[in-house]
Amino acid sequence: MRSGPFFRVCFFFAAAVLLFLALPLLNIATAPSPAIIWDSFHDGEIMGAVLLSLYTSGMAAVICLVVGTPFAYLLARKDFRGKSLVQSVVDIPIVIPHPVVGIAILAVTGRNHWLGRILSDLGIRIMGTPTGIITVLVFVSIPFYINAAREGFVSVPRRLEKASMTLGASRLSTFGRITLPLAGRSMVTGTIMSAARALSEFGAVVVVAYHPMIAPVLMFERYQAYGLKYSQPVAFILVAMSLAIFILLRVLSSGKRVRT
Amino acid sequence: MISLKNVSVVYRNFQLGPVDLTVPGEEFFMLMGPTGSGKTLLLEAIAGLAPLHSGTVTVAEEDVTGNSPGRRSVGIVYQDSALFPHLTVEQNIRYGIRYMTGESRFGFDELVKLLDLQPLLGRLPEKLSGGEKQRTALARALVTDPGVILLDEPLSSLDQMFKGGIRRELKKLHRETGTTFMMTTHDFADALSLGTRGAVIREGRIEQEGTVEELFYSPGTPFMASFVGMKNVFSARFRGCCAEVRGMEIHTAAGRTGGGFIAVPPEAVVLSLQPVETSERNRFRGSVTGVEQTGSLCEVSVECGSGPRLISRITRKSLLKLGIEEGLELYVSFKASAVHVF
Numbered sequence: 067m068r069s070g071p072f073f074r075v076c077f078f079f080a081a082a083v084l085l086f087l088a089l090p091l092l093n094i095a096t097a098p099s100p101a102i103i104w105d106s107f108h109d110g111e112i113m114g115a116v117l118l119s120l121y122t123s124g125m126a127a128v129i130c131l132v133v134g135t136p137f138a139y140l141l142a143r144k145d146f147r148g149k150s151l152v153q154s155v156v157d158i159p160i161v162i163p164h165p166v167v168g169i170a171i172l173a174v175t176g177r178n179h180w181l182g183r184i185l186s187d188l189g190i191r192i193m194g195t196p197t198g199i200i201t202v203l204v205f206v207s208i209p210f211y212i213n214a215a216r217e218g219f220v221s222v223p224r225r226l227e228k229a230s231m232t233l234g235a236s237r238l239s240t241f242g243r244i245t246l247p248l249a250g251r252s253m254v255t256g257t258i259m260s261a262a263r264a265l266s267e268f269g270a271v272v273v274v275a276y277h278p279m280i281a282p283v284l285m286f287e288r289y290q291a292y293g294l295k296y297s298q299p300v301a302f303i304l305v306a307m308s309l310a311i312f313i314l315l316r317v318l319s320s321g322k323r324v325r326t
Numbered sequence: 327m328i329s330l331k332n333v334s335v336v337y338r339n340f341q342l343g344p345v346d347l348t349v350p351g352e353e354f355f356m357l358m359g360p361t362g363s364g365k366t367l368l369l370e371a372i373a374g375l376a377p378l379h380s381g382t383v384t385v386a387e388e389d390v391t392g393n394s395p396g397r398r399s400v401g402i403v404y405q406d407s408a409l410f411p412h413l414t415v416e417q418n419i420r421y422g423i424r425y426m427t428g429e430s431r432f433g434f435d436e437l438v439k440l441l442d443l444q445p446l447l448g449r450l451p452e453k454l455s456g457g458e459k460q461r462t463a464l465a466r467a468l469v470t471d472p473g474v475i476l477l478d479e480p481l482s483s484l485d486q487m488f489k490g491g492i493r494r495e496l497k498k499l500h501r502e503t504g505t506t507f508m509m510t511t512h513d514f515a516d517a518l519s520l521g522t523r524g525a526v527i528r529e530g531r532i533e534q535e536g537t538v539e540e541l542f543y544s545p546g547t548p549f550m551a552s553f554v555g556m557k558n559v560f561s562a563r564f565r566g567c568c569a570e571v572r573g574m575e576i577h578t579a580a581g582r583t584g585g586g587f588i589a590v591p592p593e594a595v596v597l598s599l600q601p602v603e604t605s606e607r608n609r610f611r612g613s614v615t616g617v618e619q620t621g622s623l624c625e626v627s628v629e630c631g632s633g634p635r636l637i638s639r640i641t642r643k644s645l646l647k648l649g650i651e652e653g654l655e656l657y658v659s660f661k662a663s664a665v666h667v668f
Contacts, residue, residue: 225408228375229463233470234396234425243421247412 076315091305098299108297115284116303120311122196123264126203130211130260135253138212139245142219159206171202194275202270207260214259218252219245258315263310271282286312327351327506328372328474333381335364335371335652342530344381347510349590351386351473354500356517356524356538356667357510361551364530365510369476372508373400386473386506390399396425401467405479407459409451416447422470430471432503438466440502441495457488461495477509490522494517514554526553542607546668551589556666557625557637558590567662574633577607577662587668594664595638597626598657599648609659612636614652617645627649628658 069077098106106112141153159167175192176182185192192198222245230240246253268282276283281304289297329348332341342364347353356467357365364596370376372383374395382391383398409418420434441461451459460480467475473517480496481489497520500507511517517538525535532548533553545551551559562569567581569588576588601609612630624645626638636658652654 089598095620133329223406223408225404225406226410228370228373229404229408229466230410230421231375231395232373232398232400234421234464235422236394236396239425244410 090164094298094301094305095222102299103295106303108266109299111279112281112284112300112303115279115281115300116307118196118199118278119265121302121305122199123207123261123267125200126264127209127211127257129200129204130208131257133258134208134211134213134260137221138215138256139241141216143211143224144209155233156209158209160209162267164206164267165181165273167186168202171198171205171270172274175201192274194277196275196278198274199271199280202274203264203267206267206270207263210263211256211260213257215249215253217305218249221252222248244275249307252307254315262308263306280317327384327386328355328508329382329384330372331382331384333368333371333383334379334659335367335376336379337367337376340364340367340530341379343379345530345532346536347525347532349506351506352661354507354509354520354522356521357508357527358512358514358517358524358541358553359510359527361512362521363527365527366478367530368527369402369501369508369510370473372398372474373402374398375402385413397403399473400476401470401472402476403460403463403467403478403480405483406461407437407451407456407480408465409459409462410456411451413450414447414617415443415451415454415645418451419443419465426470428471430469432468432471434469440499441465445504453655455488456484457492459594460481460484460492464495464499468499468505472505474506475506477507478555479510479512482512489516490496494552496520501562514542521539526550528553540615544668545589548587548589551587551668555591556589557592557639558588560588560634562586568668570663572633574610574630576665578665578667579663580667582667589666589668590636590660590664592625592626592637592639594660595636596659597628597638597640597648597650601606601657602659605661606659607662608665609657610636611655611657614650614654614656616652617650628656630658 075174114189141149172193173179174181175185175198177186182192190197192201226244226248230244231237235243266282268286271280272283279287281300285297285300285304288300328348330345330347332343333345334341336342345368355538357368357620359365367376371378372385374390374393378391383391384390385399388399410421413421419437423434425500440446443458443461443465446458448452448460451462454462463480475571477496481492484492493516496507509516509520521538523536524538524541526533526541528549534541534550536544542554543552545554545556548559548561558572562571562576563585564578564582566583567578569576569578578588596606610630610633614626615629615635616627618625619642620639622642623639624642626645628636628638628642630636638658648656
């Protein structure tokens with residue numbers, strides 16, 4: 067069937083948006099010469115920043131998975147007074163400016179705050195450390211994990227869990243054998259989204275830890291100090307490595323979707 | 327055996343109970359009632375899936391009120407079968423075996439053979455028909471040998487052609503396992519063909535309990551009468567074997583005095599164009615006010631003067647033969663013995 071004028075307009079806008087999204091990324095990929103990219107792979111500062119970015123965002127995603135899963139399950143399964151307020155609190159990091167996140171985290175982890183003093187007594191430093199970077203990355207990325215996992219848990223019919231429990235399984239066993247396999251895809255999606263969000267974070271991190279430098283901070287510094295040309299290789303390597311990891315995760319988590 | 331004493335459950339704005347009910351062992355008990363009356367909630371209260379507000383639940387002589395769902399000796403089969411979609415039929419059936427603490431009377435192979443599931447063992451639930459899903463869910467519930475099987479409208483999502491087969495399977499399973507079955511249903515045919523005793527639940531409370539025949543043929547309240555399909559339900563004043571309904575005198579077989587209700591099955595109301603001499607003691611003249619098609623049958627409403635509006639259920643063939651249409655004057659008659667008094 068031929069598309070009418072309405073769909074032609076839709077196709078036009080779809081093409082415009084795709085071009086808008088793809089063009090800058092294509093430019094990142096094509097602007098640096100192969101020689102510059104090759105040299106960048108041997109630049110210790112660039113590779114150190116990229117690996118630190120991958121490490122801190124990976125750690126942040128794992129923490130989101132561990133602490134966010136019970137929270138997401140609770141939101142999916144329990145109705146309680148103030149639930150919508152709790153859900154709004156979870157979404158706050160998405161809507162507030164990220165330098166504000168950095169300043170807020172510094173404020174509660176500094177020596178003038180009781181929490182900061184406890185952390186200091188325990189030997190945990192936030193300012194200018196990978197721990198601080200991971201802390202802000204968890205803060206900005208956890209809503210993405212919780213929302214995706216919650217949707218996954220909601221999609222698992224409660225009756226399956228009830229049937230499992232009448233067959234003798236405990237709640238924990240039911241969660242492991244029924245809920246987790248059926249919501250696993252959403253959990254992996256949430257983990258990838260939170261890792262992606264963490265990897266791209268700049269505003270909150272630059273306040274808490276300018277050093278050690280993660281890739282976005284290094285890009286910013288090189289752009290300011292040397293200009294666009296010298297920041298692009300860092301961007302290229304970061305995008306290439308993160309894309310490779312996300313594609314791998316997607317492939318590993320893909321499989322036939324089970325209809326519930 | 328199931329025994330419920332003063333059981334009540336509060337779920338959001340709905341209160342179930344208090345319910346007192348005893349289902350003897352090896353019985354096939356039918357739980358009926360309109361949508362939202364609390365049937366499923368009652369099953370889940372027995373299974374330990376809905377927290378009790380008050381009361382005690384006893385299953386197979388053991389008070390299981392404080393037990394977790396898996397320690398109640400109760401199996402449940404839901405309307406949608408609730409098979410685990412990521413597990414094969416065999417894995418679904420074997421699911422509960424690892425949690426068993428005692429011996430089961432039924433082996434896996436025996437149940438698979440009994441329910442004819444051998445060719446399906448390797449399939450995922452999405453590849454099964456509605457009937458096959460329910461047979462698998464039954465095997466999964468029975469393999470741990472629970473004292474009670476709770477069936478939550480297991481036939482309602484099945485096509486008519488599968489229903490008969492599953493009914494037969496249920497009958498056979500009940501007979502051969504000797505397990506107590508409690509089943510909720512909307513379908514009177516299910517209740518009459520499977521149940522020995524039953525109860526009707528309305529707004530969270532038991533309206534009437536008894537043998538299935540009693541529920542259908544001797545309803546005790548106006549709600550029960552209309553629930554089991556007795557369309558002509560009226561409040562009446564009785565004087566012996568005569569009930570007065572809005573000025574109309576209706577002869578009854580059973581005599582009583584004071585106030586109460588009568589119900590006349592619409593199948594018992596005969597329509598004729600002329601007054602016919604028969605043994606039927608109730609005969610009135612009226613005019614047709616409405617004709618409604620219900621499948622192969624028709625329901626004809628007849629207004630009898632200032633008296634009640636009577637509904638007669640006749641075949642379409644009779645409707646055409648008598649030339650019945652709105653406004654037609656005719657006679658309605660029914661036997662005194664057809665009038666149910668309560």
